[in-house]
Amino acid sequence: MTDRRLFLKTSAVAVSALALTSARSSFASKGCAFPGVIYSKDNPGRWAKKVGSHAPVVTVNGDKVQVETKHPMSDAHFIVRHTLVLADGTVVGDKTFTPRDKPVSTYTLPKGYTGEVYATSFCNRHDFWLTRTTI
Numbered sequence: 264m265t266d267r268r269l270f271l272k273t274s275a276v277a278v279s280a281l282a283l284t285s286a287r288s289s290f291a292s293k294g295c296a297f298p299g300v301i302y303s304k305d306n307p308g309r310w311a312k313k314v315g316s317h318a319p320v321v322t323v324n325g326d327k328v329q330v331e332t333k334h335p336m337s338d339a340h341f342i343v344r345h346t347l348v349l350a351d352g353t354v355v356g357d358k359t360f361t362p363r364d365k366p367v368s369t370y371t372l373p374k375g376y377t378g379e380v381y382a383t384s385f386c387n388r389h390d391f392w393l394t395r396t397t398i
Protein backbone atom coordinates (compact mmCIF):
# COMPACT_ATOMS: atom_id res chain seq x y z
CA MET A 264 0.00 0.00 0.00
CA THR A 265 2.84 2.41 0.86
CA ASP A 266 4.54 1.66 -2.46
CA ARG A 267 1.33 2.42 -4.33
CA ARG A 268 0.91 5.76 -2.55
CA LEU A 269 4.53 6.66 -3.23
CA PHE A 270 4.07 5.74 -6.89
CA LEU A 271 0.94 7.91 -7.17
CA LYS A 272 2.62 10.87 -5.43
CA THR A 273 5.72 10.56 -7.58
CA SER A 274 3.64 10.28 -10.74
CA ALA A 275 1.60 13.37 -9.82
CA VAL A 276 4.75 15.41 -9.19
CA ALA A 277 6.31 14.22 -12.45
CA VAL A 278 3.20 15.06 -14.48
CA SER A 279 3.02 18.52 -12.87
CA ALA A 280 6.67 19.20 -13.62
CA LEU A 281 6.22 18.03 -17.20
CA ALA A 282 3.16 20.24 -17.64
CA LEU A 283 5.02 23.28 -16.30
CA THR A 284 8.03 22.60 -18.51
CA SER A 285 5.81 22.12 -21.53
CA ALA A 286 3.83 25.28 -20.80
CA ARG A 287 6.97 27.37 -20.34
CA SER A 288 8.53 25.98 -23.48
CA SER A 289 5.39 26.67 -25.46
CA PHE A 290 5.11 30.15 -23.97
CA ALA A 291 8.68 30.94 -24.87
CA SER A 292 8.35 29.84 -28.46
CA LYS A 293 4.85 31.10 -29.23
CA GLY A 294 4.39 33.93 -26.76
CA CYS A 295 1.44 32.28 -25.07
CA ALA A 296 0.92 28.85 -23.56
CA PHE A 297 -2.85 29.16 -23.26
CA PRO A 298 -4.45 30.36 -26.51
CA GLY A 299 -8.06 31.37 -26.00
CA VAL A 300 -7.40 31.90 -22.29
CA ILE A 301 -4.48 34.31 -22.17
CA TYR A 302 -4.18 36.91 -24.91
CA SER A 303 -1.16 38.98 -25.90
CA LYS A 304 -0.04 41.43 -28.58
CA ASP A 305 1.42 38.53 -30.57
CA ASN A 306 -1.45 36.14 -29.83
CA PRO A 307 -4.65 38.19 -29.64
CA GLY A 308 -6.87 35.32 -30.76
CA ARG A 309 -10.49 36.37 -31.16
CA TRP A 310 -9.65 39.84 -29.84
CA ALA A 311 -7.28 40.83 -32.67
CA LYS A 312 -8.96 44.24 -33.00
CA LYS A 313 -8.55 44.91 -29.27
CA VAL A 314 -4.77 44.71 -28.88
CA GLY A 315 -4.12 48.45 -28.54
CA SER A 316 -6.66 48.90 -25.78
CA HIS A 317 -5.99 45.66 -23.88
CA ALA A 318 -2.36 44.52 -24.06
CA PRO A 319 -0.65 45.99 -20.98
CA VAL A 320 1.98 48.63 -21.80
CA VAL A 321 5.05 48.18 -19.62
CA THR A 322 7.48 51.02 -18.90
CA VAL A 323 10.65 50.28 -16.92
CA ASN A 324 12.58 53.02 -15.15
CA GLY A 325 15.32 51.61 -12.93
CA ASP A 326 13.62 49.35 -10.41
CA LYS A 327 10.17 50.86 -11.08
CA VAL A 328 7.76 49.19 -13.49
CA GLN A 329 4.63 50.95 -14.66
CA VAL A 330 1.81 48.91 -16.17
CA GLU A 331 -0.84 50.76 -18.15
CA THR A 332 -3.81 49.51 -20.11
CA LYS A 333 -4.95 52.10 -22.64
CA HIS A 334 -8.59 51.22 -22.16
CA PRO A 335 -11.61 53.46 -21.54
CA MET A 336 -13.27 52.95 -18.17
CA SER A 337 -17.05 52.82 -17.67
CA ASP A 338 -19.38 51.03 -15.27
CA ALA A 339 -20.24 48.46 -17.90
CA HIS A 340 -16.78 47.88 -19.37
CA PHE A 341 -13.50 48.39 -17.56
CA ILE A 342 -10.11 47.01 -16.59
CA VAL A 343 -10.56 45.07 -13.39
CA ARG A 344 -7.02 44.23 -12.33
CA HIS A 345 -3.29 44.34 -13.03
CA THR A 346 -0.55 42.09 -11.70
CA LEU A 347 3.20 42.01 -12.12
CA VAL A 348 4.88 38.62 -11.77
CA LEU A 349 8.56 37.62 -11.96
CA ALA A 350 9.78 34.73 -14.11
CA ASP A 351 9.87 32.41 -11.08
CA GLY A 352 6.21 33.10 -10.29
CA THR A 353 6.82 35.62 -7.53
CA VAL A 354 4.00 38.17 -7.51
CA VAL A 355 5.58 41.61 -7.23
CA GLY A 356 2.19 43.27 -6.77
CA ASP A 357 -1.33 43.72 -7.98
CA LYS A 358 -3.92 46.45 -8.21
CA THR A 359 -7.68 46.21 -8.51
CA PHE A 360 -9.54 49.03 -10.25
CA THR A 361 -13.01 50.49 -10.13
CA PRO A 362 -14.63 51.92 -13.27
CA ARG A 363 -13.64 55.37 -12.03
CA ASP A 364 -9.91 54.59 -11.81
CA LYS A 365 -7.29 55.04 -14.50
CA PRO A 366 -5.86 51.59 -15.30
CA VAL A 367 -2.27 52.37 -14.37
CA SER A 368 -0.23 50.65 -11.66
CA THR A 369 3.37 50.93 -10.49
CA TYR A 370 5.58 48.30 -8.89
CA THR A 371 9.08 48.11 -7.44
CA LEU A 372 11.27 45.21 -8.54
CA PRO A 373 13.43 43.31 -6.06
CA LYS A 374 16.87 44.89 -5.74
CA GLY A 375 19.10 43.96 -8.70
CA TYR A 376 16.45 41.90 -10.47
CA THR A 377 17.13 40.95 -14.07
CA GLY A 378 15.07 38.59 -16.17
CA GLU A 379 11.54 38.41 -17.47
CA VAL A 380 8.49 39.99 -15.88
CA TYR A 381 4.88 39.31 -16.79
CA ALA A 382 2.36 42.13 -16.64
CA THR A 383 -1.28 41.08 -16.72
CA SER A 384 -4.46 43.03 -17.30
CA PHE A 385 -8.00 41.72 -17.03
CA CYS A 386 -10.90 43.35 -18.88
CA ASN A 387 -14.40 42.42 -17.76
CA ARG A 388 -15.45 41.96 -21.41
CA HIS A 389 -12.27 41.05 -23.25
CA ASP A 390 -10.55 38.61 -20.95
CA PHE A 391 -7.03 38.19 -19.64
CA TRP A 392 -4.02 39.82 -21.34
CA LEU A 393 -0.31 39.47 -20.78
CA THR A 394 2.77 41.41 -21.82
CA ARG A 395 6.17 39.82 -21.29
CA THR A 396 9.15 42.14 -20.79
CA THR A 397 12.82 41.43 -20.16
CA ILE A 398 14.49 43.63 -17.56
Ligand SMILES: [Fe+2]
Binds near residue numbers: 334341386387388389
Ligand atom coordinates in the same frame (compact mmCIF):
# COMPACT_ATOMS: atom_id res chain seq x y z
FE1 LIG B 1 -12.27 45.69 -22.96
